[in-house]
Amino acid sequence: MEITGYLASILIGISLGLIGGGGSILTVPVLVYLFAVDTVLATTYSLFVVGSTSLAGSFSYFKKRLIDLNTAIYFGLPSIVTVFLTRHFLLPAIPENVIQVENFLLTKSILLMVFFAVLMLFAAYSMIKKDTKNNTTLPQTTALSIIIQGSAVGIVTGLIGAGGGFLIIPALVNLLRLPIKTAIGTSLLIIAVNSLAGFIFSISQSQIQWSFLLTITFIAIIGIFIGSYLSTKIEGKNLKPAFGWFVLVMGVYILMKETILK
Incomplete structure (x- = not known):
């Protein structure tokens, strides 16, 4: 299982490099299962x-000027605030045993994984569906909507x-009409800021096995360089439906x- 986990870690980086998201969808299941x-x-x-993987991958997009810094700031700053509030107040407030119905006990771990799975279903739909809208006119977007x-x-x-790349990419492409390559680069920067800030906020509450964590991260970074290279050969938007089905x-x-097979 561990060998499979290390191989899957490469896919985390490849996914981030190719479509600017999806890596986080893989990471938690890989670590848990x-x-x-x-x-x-x-x-x-x-x-x-x-x-860390997203930060490494964002450099190549930054050099190619495929990052919209204004959008990254409007997205990133409120994200950092809500990440801090969530990790310090909301997550600890969830009890270890949430509710029990007959023989089924809904624990904190099961609740988080079910919530994760539901978001994956919505993300999959956003990646699979075809955009039938006329994109010739820009939508009315405001700084407030980006902040929200x-x-x-x-x-x-x-x-x-x-x-959050699976949420950020559709917003950048469908609402702000950023070109797909710019959306990917901008998404990687936002993900890097959000995720590393969240880790810093959480580090005092966790027992970190650094050797294991750095090994997984190193493998994922190799993957993102592979994904970034492949993105120059393959259109990321063509891969979105296939990844959506996955x-x-x-x-x-x-x-x-987490429910039926428990």
Whole structure:
């Protein structure tokens, strides 16, 4: 299982390099199911892995001027605030045993994984569906709407250790009409800021196994360089539907494993 986990870690980076998201969708399940890491600790590890990998991947996009810094700031700053509030107040406030219905006990770990799986289903839908709208006119977007979306991404990041790329990319492309390559670069920077801030906020509350964490991160960084190279050969938007189906299968599997198969 560990060998499979290390191989899957490469996919985390490849996904981030190719489509600017999706790596965080893989990270928590890889840590929980393949490395048997506790769910809450896995969210902390995920923040470091995804944040470091995204930061490494963002450099090539920055050199190519494929990062919209204004959008990154409007998204990033409110995200950092909500990540801090979520990791320090909301996440600790969730009891270890949430509710029990007959023989089924809904624990904190199961609740987080189910929430994660539901978000994966929504993310899969956004990646699979075809855009039938006429994109010749720009939508009416304001700084406030970007701030609100950034805050929502911060809550998701804080709760489940996901960088939020699967939420950021659709917002950047569909609402702000950023070109897909610019959206990917901007997403990587936002994910890096959000995730690393979340890890810093959580480090005092966790027992970190640095050798394990750095190994996974190093492998994922190799993956993102592979993904960034492939992105010059393949259109990221052509890969989104295929990755969406993969995310859909993963989401359904997690839902079944955490509820029906318990």
